[in-house]
Amino acid sequence: MRGLRLNAIEKRAASSLATIFLLRMLGLFMVMPVFAIEGQNYAQATPALIGLAIGAYGLTQALLQIPFGFLSDKYGRKVLLVAGMFIFAFGSVVAGLADSIQWVIIGRAIQGGGAVSSVVLALASDVTRDELLSKVMALLGASIGVSFGIAFIAGPILVTHLGLSGLFFVTAILASMAIFLIIFWVPTGDNVRFLSEHRTVLSKVGDVLRHRELLRLDAGIFFLHLMLAATFTVLPVQLVEAGMLKSQHWMLYLPIMLLAFIAMGPFMGIAAKRSLHKPIFMAAIVLLLIACLSMTQADGVVGLGLCLFIFFWGFIYLEATLPSMISRFAPVTFKGTALGVYSTLQYLGVFVGGPTAGWLAQTYGFNSVFAFLAVISGLWLLVAATMAKPHNVVGYTIHIGQVHQQQVADIEKQLRTMDGVWDVVVVAEERVAYLKVDKKQFDYEAVADYAEGLA
Incomplete structure (x- = not known):
């Protein structure tokens, strides 16, 4: 079982969906x-409205x-994927044609309306064992x-040659x-199997919101992306004021990204x-705290670059780790x-991050943004300190054939006695x-043999 490989359909699904994800997120x-720099050229632009444009999507x-996920259950994954990417492309064109910051905000909001992430994940689960x-x-x-x-390198290069409107049109082409x-x-x-493990079920949202460990992680991803949006609402302007041409910003981002990875x-x-997992997780949050505190005192391109490296060191680890901790x-x-x-x-x-940073910068200056983010980092650190130790467990699904509801309790009890099994839920109708x-510790062969006996 450990030696299983993706078949042709699964390889095609993985490569195509990954490419679609890449194009959209790019x-x-x-x-x-x-x-943050180019947005200043729009009519009626203010730091607060620039921040809103960054975060509107x-x-x-x-x-x-979640509605896109439900609609894809009813009308089909590919139909909703095409519809979502069309909405994303349309929003990009609206933003590209905009002559005021308000129209850019509208375009960005339309971009976010193409919410296909849940549909991509659902289709991946449909066609993959x-x-x-x-x-x-x-x-x-x-x-x-x-x-x-790629985006943090390509963005500054493309905008130098095409302008911000051209960058939005490139986004429409990618879509x-x-x-x-x-x-x-x-x-x-x-x-299509629509297994309950992979679906978003409204009746279970309340269970998720009452689960303390999941709430801590949800708060974490909220804080993390608030900090990302807030940082890049002000940092590019700081780099320009420190004497770095906007066309050269990619020269700073490239080595920082590589070193952070x-x-x-x-x-x-x-x-x-x-x-x-927990101590390293908390250490990564401490890196964010150090970066934000240092940003309040950073002076010059070198100082800002060093702070940004520390920030991305923690950010990239947390971004990669949080989804797996949710699964655990x-x-x-x-x-x-x-x-x-x-x-x-x-x-x-x-x-929340974009508009908040824009308002703080406009009202109190750049340092207030990073002071605020330092407080957010400290709050997150306190939340993470109360987190339980994550167990080294993964999800596993077995097909058991047709069973009666009366057998479910006995099957669950039997499976729980097997080596390495932490939890079991049998869904007879599936x-x-x-x-x-x-x-x-998990004995794959023993569980497989037991499942074959039930089928």
């Missing part, structure tokens, strides 16, 4: 490192992500990280390319090998709902048992 992220993204789904999800996550790195891929390359989920490696290794803490039958709530809070953080297991 379009969103390219604006972030340049808009987060509100519509947060509001529409459960035991290989983690590999596909990891590839999708990696595509977001790659798009983030059109994604639509082409959806129609002609993405496989159709003909055997390299520095993250030991964090990941130590956390995994020594089961020190989430009860087995509503991991999809937990991730849906998590993503909603992520985009709300973007929406003919599936959802397990949470310790990979080091």
